[in-house]
Amino acid sequence: MITHFKPSSGAHVGANASVTHIMWQVMLAMMPATAFGLWCFGWPALNLFVITVLSAVIFEAFCLRLAGKIAKPVIMDGSAVLTGWLVAMTLPPWAPWWIGVVGSGIAIVLGKQVYGGLGQNLFNPAMLARIALLISFPIEMTTWANVSPLFFSQSPSLAESWHITFSGLENIDAHTGATTLGFIKTEFSQNHLLTDILKDYSAFLNFIGWSRGSLGETSALLLGLGGVWLIRQKVIQWYIPASLLLTVALLASIFHLIDSQHYVSPLLHLSSGAIMCVAFFVATDYVTSPNTPTGQLVFGTGCGLLIFVIRTWGAYPEGAGFAVLLMNSATPLIDHYIHPRIYGRDRKGKPLEIPKS
Amino acid sequence: MLSFFSKPLIRGGVHAEDHKSLTAELPIVSNFPLPKNLYIPLQQHVGKPAEPVIKVGERVLKGQLLAYSQGMISAPVHAPSSGIIQDVNDYPAPHPSALPIRTIVLETDGLDQWIETQTIEDPFQLTPEDISLRVGAAGIVGLGGATFPTAVKLNMGRENQIETLIINGSECEPYLSCDDRLMQERAMQIIDGVRLMLHGMTNSPEGHLTGKSGIKTGNAVVAIEDNKPLAYKAMQSAAVLYPQIKIIQIPTRYPMGWDRQLIRYVTGKEVPVGCRSSEIGVTIHNVGTAYAVHKAIRHGQPLLNRVVTIAGGAVERPMNVEVPFGTLISELFEFCGVRNDQIARIIMGGPMMGDSLPHTGLPTVKATSGILALTHNELKNAAEQPCIRCASCITVCPAGLRPLDMANNIRINQLDVAVDLGLKDCISCGCCSYICPSNIPLVQYFKYASGEVMARQQAEHKSEQTKRLIDARNARMDRIARQQQDEEQARLAAKAERERLKAEQEALL
Numbered sequence: 073m074i075t076h077f078k079p080s081s082g083a084h085v086g087a088n089a090s091v092t093h094i095m096w097q098v099m100l101a102m103m104p105a106t107a108f109g110l111w112c113f114g115w116p117a118l119n120l121f122v123i124t125v126l127s128a129v130i131f132e133a134f135c136l137r138l139a140g141k142i143a144k145p146v147i148m149d150g151s152a153v154l155t156g157w158l159v160a161m162t163l164p165p166w167a168p169w170w171i172g173v174v175g176s177g178i179a180i181v182l183g184k185q186v187y188g189g190l191g192q193n194l195f196n197p198a199m200l201a202r203i204a205l206l207i208s209f210p211i212e213m214t215t216w217a218n219v220s221p222l223f224f225s226q227s228p229s230l231a232e233s234w235h236i237t238f239s240g241l242e243n244i245d246a247h248t249g250a251t252t253l254g255f256i257k258t259e260f261s262q263n264h265l266l267t268d269i270l271k272d273y274s275a276f277l278n279f280i281g282w283s284r285g286s287l288g289e290t291s292a293l294l295l296g297l298g299g300v301w302l303i304r305q306k307v308i309q310w311y312i313p314a315s316l317l318l319t320v321a322l323l324a325s326i327f328h329l330i331d332s333q334h335y336v337s338p339l340l341h342l343s344s345g346a347i348m349c350v351a352f353f354v355a356t357d358y359v360t361s362p363n364t365p366t367g368q369l370v371f372g373t374g375c376g377l378l379i380f381v382i383r384t385w386g387a388y389p390e391g392a393g394f395a396v397l398l399m400n401s402a403t404p405l406i407d408h409y410i411h412p413r414i415y416g417r418d419r420k421g422k423p424l425e426i427p428k429s
Numbered sequence: 430m431l432s433f434f435s436k437p438l439i440r441g442g443v444h445a446e447d448h449k450s451l452t453a454e455l456p457i458v459s460n461f462p463l464p465k466n467l468y469i470p471l472q473q474h475v476g477k478p479a480e481p482v483i484k485v486g487e488r489v490l491k492g493q494l495l496a497y498s499q500g501m502i503s504a505p506v507h508a509p510s511s512g513i514i515q516d517v518n519d520y521p522a523p524h525p526s527a528l529p530i531r532t533i534v535l536e537t538d539g540l541d542q543w544i545e546t547q548t549i550e551d552p553f554q555l556t557p558e559d560i561s562l563r564v565g566a567a568g569i570v571g572l573g574g575a576t577f578p579t580a581v582k583l584n585m586g587r588e589n590q591i592e593t594l595i596i597n598g599s600e601c602e603p604y605l606s607c608d609d610r611l612m613q614e615r616a617m618q619i620i621d622g623v624r625l626m627l628h629g630m631t632n633s634p635e636g637h638l639t640g641k642s643g644i645k646t647g648n649a650v651v652a653i654e655d656n657k658p659l660a661y662k663a664m665q666s667a668a669v670l671y672p673q674i675k676i677i678q679i680p681t682r683y684p685m686g687w688d689r690q691l692i693r694y695v696t697g698k699e700v701p702v703g704c705r706s707s708e709i710g711v712t713i714h715n716v717g718t719a720y721a722v723h724k725a726i727r728h729g730q731p732l733l734n735r736v737v738t739i740a741g742g743a744v745e746r747p748m749n750v751e752v753p754f755g756t757l758i759s760e761l762f763e764f765c766g767v768r769n770d771q772i773a774r775i776i777m778g779g780p781m782m783g784d785s786l787p788h789t790g791l792p793t794v795k796a797t798s799g800i801l802a803l804t805h806n807e808l809k810n811a812a813e814q815p816c817i818r819c820a821s822c823i824t825v826c827p828a829g830l831r832p833l834d835m836a837n838n839i840r841i842n843q844l845d846v847a848v849d850l851g852l853k854d855c856i857s858c859g860c861c862s863y864i865c866p867s868n869i870p871l872v873q874y875f876k877y878a879s880g881e882v883m884a885r886q887q888a889e890h891k892s893e894q895t896k897r898l899i900d901a902r903n904a905r906m907d908r909i910a911r912q913q914q915d916e917e918q919a920r921l922a923a924k925a926e927r928e929r930l931k932a933e934q935e936a937l938l
Contacts, residue, residue: 081525082872083859084780084801085445085603086809089866091817149814191815363820363831412829414851415440415689416702421851424701426708 091190095150097307099157101298102288102353106161108281109288113165114222115233117287121160123237124172128156128180135185151190155179158198161288161349162393163205166217166247169237171209175201195400196360199350202393215244216251216284251284252344253389256336265333270340279343292343299352308356311368312375316351317342319376327384335384346392347379354392360400367410374399438694441827442682443860445603445781447656451747452740453606457614458750461764467509467535467755468520468792469495474570475577476502481533487514490544492731495533498565504578505568507731509753512537523758523777523791525784532792535755546729553628557587560629560726567725568732568795573597573686573715574778576796579722582714585707586630592710594630595695596623596651596719598660599679599686602779605799607736608716610749612653612660615720616667622719623649623674625726630712649674650695651716656681683781684858688713690827702854717798737761737797742804743771752793758800759789773805780807781859814867822861822871828854832861832871839878844885847878855879 110117132152136143146152159175182204183197184190206213220227228236241247250258252273259269277283281291289295302308320341327335341347355361355375362371375395382391413419472478479496483489489508496506515536519529552560565580586594596619600608612619627649651668653661655678668674679685679694689700692711700706706713717735724730733753740747745766752761758775776783777791777800793800822832830851838846852875861871 080870080873081784081876082782082857082870083863084774084776084783084785084803084808085863086868087443087445087864087866089821089864090811090868091814091866094817094819094866145812151817189815191817358817358819363818363823363833407834411831412823412826414702414829414854415827416700416704416854423703424699426701426704427698 091149091151094307095154097305098302098353099150099154101302101305101307102157102161102295104298105281105291105294105349106157106288108291108294109161109165109286111222112219112281112290113217113287114220114227115230116217116228116236117165119233119237120163120165120167120169120172121157121287123169124160124163124176125153125156127173128152128159128176131177131180132185135181136189139185139189146190149190152180155184155197158353159201162198162202162286162346164213164216165287166215166236166241167212168240171205171212174209175205178204191359193359194403195397196354196357199354199393199396199400203397206388206393214254215241215248216254217248218284219282220247249284251389252278252340253383257389260334266336267333273340275339275343278340283344285344286346286349289346289349292348295348295352299348302352302356308352309365309368311365312356312361312372313351315369315372316355316376316379317347319373320347320380323377323380341380341383345383345390350375350379350392350396355396355399360403362403362406362410364407364410364412367406370406370410371399371403374402438697439680439682439685439690439827440829441825441860442684442690443825443863444681445683445863447681448604448740449606449609449656452604452738452749453609453657455610455748457607457610457736458748461750461752461756461761463510463537463539463541463753464756464760465537466515466757467512467537467753468757469506469509469533469535469755470520470522470792470794471496471506471531471533472522473506473576473754473795474504475575476500476504478531479503479506481517481531483514483517483533485514485517488512488538489514489535490542492544492546492733494731495535498568498578502578502581504570505566505731506533506754507568507733508535509733509755510535510537511540511542521791523786523794523797525786527787527791548728549726552625552726555628555726557583557629557631560625561587563726563729564629564722567721567730569718569721569725570732570795571715572717572721572735572795572798574782574796574798575688579714579718582707582712583626583629585705586712587632589707590710591630591707591712592648593696593712594623594627594649595688595691595711595713596649596716597686597688597691597713598651598653598657598664598716599691600657601654601681601683601686602781602783602799603683604740604801605738605779606740607738607749607798609657609660611720611736612657612716613663616660616663618723619664619716619719620667620671620674621727622721622723623651624671625722626714626719627673629722647673651676652679652685652691652695653677654679654681654685684827684856684860687827687856687858732795735793735795735797737793738799739765739767739802740799741776741801742807743768743773743802754794755792757789758786758791758793761793761800762789762802767802771804772802773808773810774801774803776801776803781863782857809863809868811868813869816867816869819866821864821866825860825864827858827860828856830855832875835878836869836871836874839874844878844882847875848882852878852882 129152133143136146156176159179179197179201183200184193187193256269280293283290303310321338324338324341328337362368378395378398379391382394417423477500480499481496483495491511493508495508498505513536516534520532521527522530561580561583569579570576598608598612651664661678665676668676692706693699696711698709721732734751736749737752738749775786777786816833835847835850855875857872859872
């Protein structure tokens with residue numbers, strides 16, 4: 073007779089999924105866009121990326137130690153690396169080192185650990201960090217480096233990159249400019265028409281990511297491909313990205329058709345700014361988005377609506393971060409009202425009536 | 430396009446690796462050596478335990494009644510072989526707790542001598558009432574695992590307007606293949622059992638005359654998952670003469686065999702919470718039950734044994750084997766060459782819904798569809814991580830629950846909220862635990878909470894009872910005190926009266 077203790081019920085076998093696996097798949101999906109961004113913006117971007125990810129891990133370990141937990145297994149789940157990675161993707165590529173450190177600090181400490189760690193936070197940590205930085209340090213957060221790929225003659229060398237990252241950029245005007253959305257916003261304020269504003273604009277270069285912008289957010293093409301791969305891998309579902317992008321595209325089309333001189337075309341909306349990154353990698357965050365397909369459609373539509381409104385009529389050229397945070401705060405409410413119907417009960421939870429035959 | 434808008438017939442569910450082929454390709458082994466001792470629990474079914482009719486030391490024959498059914502919902506227990514009754518006492522039950530329950534111990538004599546059985550030439554001459562009486566007397570219960578007395582279901586079938594009899598041949602649990610093999614090898618007998626069940630649920634002519642209820646049972650649907658093509662073919666050729674019995678293939682998806690999921694898939698109807706399926710005109714039985722009905726009615730044999738799947742990584746010769754009830758799992762494991770050092774967990778039933786057993790010194794019972802000896806590598810036993818709200822548990826829940834919210838509330842001991850979220854509608858199918866990337870044992874949470882809620886209700890009931898008793902006692906004490914006071918006053922009054930009379934008399938004198 074063999075004795076086995078620890079009796080337990082419920083599925084004794086399991087699917088091949090783990091939190092770590094999910095995190096790594098998301099990072100793999102972000103890899104092409106990040107690699108392209110790092111190449112486009114050279115050594116300073118790489119410095120900033122490494123600093124941001126490393127400090128995210130260090131902040132996480134610090135918080136866990138403070139809470140009296142063993143840090144290593146929690147670090148190994150990859151969520152801190154992912155958060156640091158997402159923060160880095162949203163930063164201006166040549167931002168100074170302390171922007172990355174402060175960003176990671178806000179994301180990990182204020183965005184995640186004060187709520188109780190993984191799975192407990194109300195707001196997406198990376199977007200919280202982005203918005204906090206944007207409001208606190210508007211100059212650093214809107215200094216956009218020109219595209220200056222690695223190993224090109226006019227690009228900064230590794231030694232120069234240390235200088236840019238740690239003691240700041242000299243001769244700013246020669247190396248920086250405005251993002252597409254930022255440029256359009258300032259030009260609109262001077263009552264210029266869209267045809268004049270977009271004289272030098274190339275939709276193709278903007279689409280593949282050859283333009284000024286955040287470190288990992290410029291390439292709509294690679295972000296989109298990574299996102300579609302994630303959907304195919306069943307890591308995320310299509311509801312949020314599709315509803316978000318469709319809402320923006322639909323609203324932009326309507327206004328663009330009404331007045332093509334004052335409202336940007338839907339294609340430009342979709343290929344500029346943070347929208348692709350947000351739609352596939354930020355708004356789909358499990359922790360801060362609703363649980364049901366219908367709830368996710370509502371959430372995505374709300375994000376899309378807010379992005380369009382802020383971009384078109386707001387003071388900021390890009391509203392994706394604000395939109396996600398606002399909708400994050402609505403997530404508990406959405407989950408409260410939209411939930412699946414229990415078998416044998418109606419939507420209100422009352423038992424079904426016996427059909428009369 | 431229309432189907433896109435219609436209600437989905439299957440909700441939730443998972444595709445688990447099925448591990449069935451090892452046992453599904455081998456014939457049922459029926460030469461299992463008769464064990465020396467059989468441990469036959471008196472409760473192998475839902476309802477009241479059976480009451481023994483034998484004495485210790487008595488010799489019994491195979492098929493002889495050992496314990497009769499008590500009450501409306503119960504089932505009798507018969508001797509699986511001939512031999513001497515050794516003991517009627519408490520022995521460990523095949524349950525995760527292995528707590529003792531009343532059990533008859535039968536020492537077999539190796540003769541396997543049958544009691545006289547009654548073979549019936551044409552059972553369709555019997556009245557439907559007689560069919561369910563015989564099914565009840567044979568101790569037949571739902572062999573899919575629910576172990577609800579079959580006769581009670583047949584009676585409910587006659588009392589309600591049943592349109593469809595569903596025979597559940599889905600066998601959606603991984604590893605198990607006992608129903609599959611049974612359908613492949615004994616399709617004719619199963620179909621015969623189905624016809625007898627249909628007959629047992631039709632209303633007799635007298636019922637029609639009294640106009641009590643107009644039962645129109647006449648159709649049966651045998652549903653088989655499409656990963657069992659051989660069973661499907663065998664059943665189809667066995668049913669070819671009977672147009673009232675339809676054999677259909679259903680998608681392979683756990684838990685298709687959940688009766689209510691299957692009812693919705695086959696009939697499009699949903700059973701309301703708190704109702705029996707017969708109330709919406711559907712009755713569902715397992716294929717093994719149909720086979721048992723055939724044996725009971727045609728050959729007069731009570732339910733004495735069943736086909737059990739022995740499988741898992743630690744089993745050297747996995748197989749489907751016909752075993753008498755009361756056989757200890759340790760003997761089965763020995764027969765199948767289970768490598769004891771490799772066992773990480775013993776499970777009764779399938780790996781999704783089955784319970785793990787603490788040791789192998791437990792008997793097989795009517796509910797035992799399989800015994801699994803799983804190795805460490807087959808188990809899901811990584812460390813529990815925090816919930817990341819990925820909502821895959823919501824996606825896979827066939828009952829439409831929100832397991833993650835329920836578990837979070839249970840963790841902070843808010844059981845009332847968990848009940849409001851639908852705790853009582855959980856069927857413990859295990860899909861949520863299976864899919865959870867954070868390895869949270871959700872079903873364990875729910876079972877704990879259900880038990881705790883029940884215990885709290887009982888405690889509440891008890892304290893109410895105590896309060897009522899105290900109130901009654903106080904009232905009684907008050908009444909007695911008042912009575913005594915009244916008596917005292919009456920006594921005083923009488924005394925005063927007496928004294929007055931005495932004084933008057935004295936005055937007169």
